[in-house]
Amino acid sequence: xxxxxxxxxxxxGYAHGGADLTTDEVWAVEAHLETCxxxxxxxxxxxxxxxxxxxxxxxxxxxGLEPRLAVTATMPRGRHRSAALSRxxxxxxxxxxxxxxxxxxxxxxxxxxxxxxxxxxxxxxLAPVLPVLGVAASWSRGLDPAYELTASVPRAGLGLVLxxxxxxxxxxxxxxxxxxxxxGVMVAQWLLPCLAFTTTTLALGGVVGVTRAAVVLAAVxxxxxxxxxxxxxxxxxxxxxxxxxxxxLILALGIGVVIARRGAYxxxxxxx
Amino acid sequence: MTxxxxxxxxSAVSAAxxxxxxxxxxxxxTGLKVRVGRKRMAVNGLDLSLGTGVHGLxxxxxxxxxxxxxxxxxxxxxxxxxxxxxxxxxxxxxxxRALRRRIGYLPQEFGYYKRFTVREFVEYMAWLKEVPKxxxxxxxxxxxxxxxxxxxxxxxxxxxxxxxxxxxxxAQAIVNDPTILLLDEPTVGLDPAQRLRxxxxxxxxxxxxxxxxxxxxxxxxxxxxxxxxxFAEGRLVFQGPPDELxxxxxxxxxxxxxxxxxxxALLLNPEQGRGTW
Numbered sequence: 037x038x039x040x041x042x043x044x045x046x047x048x049g050y051a052h053g054g055a056d057l058t059t060d061e062v063w064a065v066e067a068h069l070e071t072c073x074x075x076x077x078x079x080x081x082x083x084x085x086x087x088x089x090x091x092x093x094x095x096x097x098x099x100g101l102e103p104r105l106a107v108t109a110t111m112p113r114g115r116h117r118s119a120a121l122s123r124x125x126x127x128x129x130x131x132x133x134x135x136x137x138x139x140x141x142x143x144x145x146x147x148x149x150x151x152x153x154x155x156x157x158x159x160x161x162l163a164p165v166l167p168v169l170g171v172a173a174s175w176s177r178g179l180d181p182a183y184e185l186t187a188s189v190p191r192a193g194l195g196l197v198l199x200x201x202x203x204x205x206x207x208x209x210x211x212x213x214x215x216x217x218x219x220g221v222m223v224a225q226w227l228l229p230c231l232a233f234t235t236t237t238l239a240l241g242g243v244v245g246v247t248r249a250a251v252v253l254a255a256v257x258x259x260x261x262x263x264x265x266x267x268x269x270x271x272x273x274x275x276x277x278x279x280x281x282x283x284x285l286i287l288a289l290g291i292g293v294v295i296a297r298r299g300a301y302x303x304x305x306x307x308x
Numbered sequence: 309m310t311x312x313x314x315x316x317x318x319s320a321v322s323a324a325x326x327x328x329x330x331x332x333x334x335x336x337x338t339g340l341k342v343r344v345g346r347k348r349m350a351v352n353g354l355d356l357s358l359g360t361g362v363h364g365l366x367x368x369x370x371x372x373x374x375x376x377x378x379x380x381x382x383x384x385x386x387x388x389x390x391x392x393x394x395x396x397x398x399x400x401x402x403x404x405r406a407l408r409r410r411i412g413y414l415p416q417e418f419g420y421y422k423r424f425t426v427r428e429f430v431e432y433m434a435w436l437k438e439v440p441k442x443x444x445x446x447x448x449x450x451x452x453x454x455x456x457x458x459x460x461x462x463x464x465x466x467x468x469x470x471x472x473x474x475x476x477x478x479a480q481a482i483v484n485d486p487t488i489l490l491l492d493e494p495t496v497g498l499d500p501a502q503r504l505r506x507x508x509x510x511x512x513x514x515x516x517x518x519x520x521x522x523x524x525x526x527x528x529x530x531x532x533x534x535x536x537x538x539f540a541e542g543r544l545v546f547q548g549p550p551d552e553l554x555x556x557x558x559x560x561x562x563x564x565x566x567x568x569x570x571x572x573a574l575l576l577n578p579e580q581g582r583g584t585w
């Protein structure tokens with residue numbers, strides 16, 4: 037380091053009680069010692085070698101403190117993996133994300149086994165609602181025990197919502213990509229509805245609560261698209277390439293609403 | 309070298325520490341109304357000014373204590389009236405990030421993650437409260453020591469007793485050195501010895517912090533509070549020092565201590581509302 041250190045004369049004078057130093061020198065050396073380990077070491081070496089009275093005092097204080105320090109556990113170095121992970125998802129989200137991945141795999145297996153739904157791809161049908169489940173789990177009053185604490189912190193709000201949503205998508209999108217690649221569905225065909233549904237959940241969630249929004253949207257999707265598609269064995273228009281501009285529009289609208297109402301995510305209402 | 313030294317000196321006492329306060333009261337509410345559900349006004353026209361000290365918030369069940377504390381924690385928005393905290397308006401749609409950094413909050417239902425250790429949980433809360441990254445380990449250690457859990461700091465929360473979990477809740481509330489500390493029923497689940505220790509901690513915190521403690525235990529207030537706020541049916545019934553509350557009650561009122569008699573005298577007063585059972 038390029039910083040200047042206390043001279044031998046000052047350290048020596050300080051060790052002997054500071055009588056030989058001017059007041060501002062004592063002040064400066066104390067301020068410096070607080071931040072400089074090297075000079076502290078030099079001071080303690082000087083004290084031990086030259087000033088037995090102070091060394092004895094330090095020993096007495098130390099022996100008084102030692103039993104009290106011994107019962108206090110030392111702070112472990114380094115952070116736990118789970119602590120770093122918790123910045124991106126709550127521990128209660130993990131089982132939900134695992135379930136989402138399992139559902140994707142199951143849909144993929146059924147697609148590959150060709151169970152008689154004709155040209156309908158289950159992966160495609162489920163793609164929009166899978167991330168919604170994960171997003172709901174991250175803001176649910178019932179599933180997240182610390183919801184009220186989380187709502188009261190400065191970091192609560194859109195930033196934290198997006199953080200958790202991003203972590204849900206980070207799990208769901210790769211799983212769906214694999215599914216889409218194997219079944220030969222175009223990426224935009226499932227990715228756009230998937231993102232559009234996620235933003236709509238957040239936008240609606242700012243008004244009625246994220247969990248409620250997720251339940252409503254999943255129910256609507258099941259009734260309007262999934263059920264008819266399975267009944268008629270034909271992919272609904274909503275999921276054909278012709279529907280992509282509409283999904284893009286919904287996505288843009290959703291993002292707009294989320295940004296406009298970003299204050300709504302830092303109150304208890306968003307957790308319903 | 310001089311530049312570096314100046315940097316060290318400014319970091320020891322920051323400009324924020326030296327700045328004069330720009331407000332007379334830490335918490336100041338005028339005509340505050342908070343609606344819960346569709347119709348009910350849980351806080352109904354409250355005028356309240358609170359400064360530094362420990363303020364005990366007393367009231368019967370359903371008086372609106374929790375709603376008021378949640379409003380002060382800025383997780384509920386006031387329906388009407390103004391709420392000023394640390395000189396900043398806490399009413400609007402903003403996120404109140406700067407204000408929230410200076411608030412500590414322990415909710416009545418303190419939810420936590422069972423798999424976290426005490427230290428991990430308080431660290432996580434410190435991160436959520438935007439405590440500067442470099443200060444987090446020291447702040448967490450200090451908070452955990454203040455609630456007497458230093459020897460259990462690396463044990464998982466699911467192995468702790470109810471009283472200890474409550475103390476973890478208090479530790480997370482004070483980890484950001486708040487100027488306003490809001491505790492909703494903090495003594496529930498504490499045994500008598502822990503409660504005594506907790507009162508000491510409250511008195512210590514009350515010297516430079518505005519502490520609002522909601523409770524239904526009158527003896528907690530008598531022992532630790534510098535001021536009492538009695539709250540019933542969403543309105544302020546009484547505000548003053550504990551002695552003054554004790555002087556309201558006479559021998560004809562129900563209660564085992566002067567303070568309890570004063571409290572029941574206030575709530576029996578027909579002008580202040582119906583029976584309270």
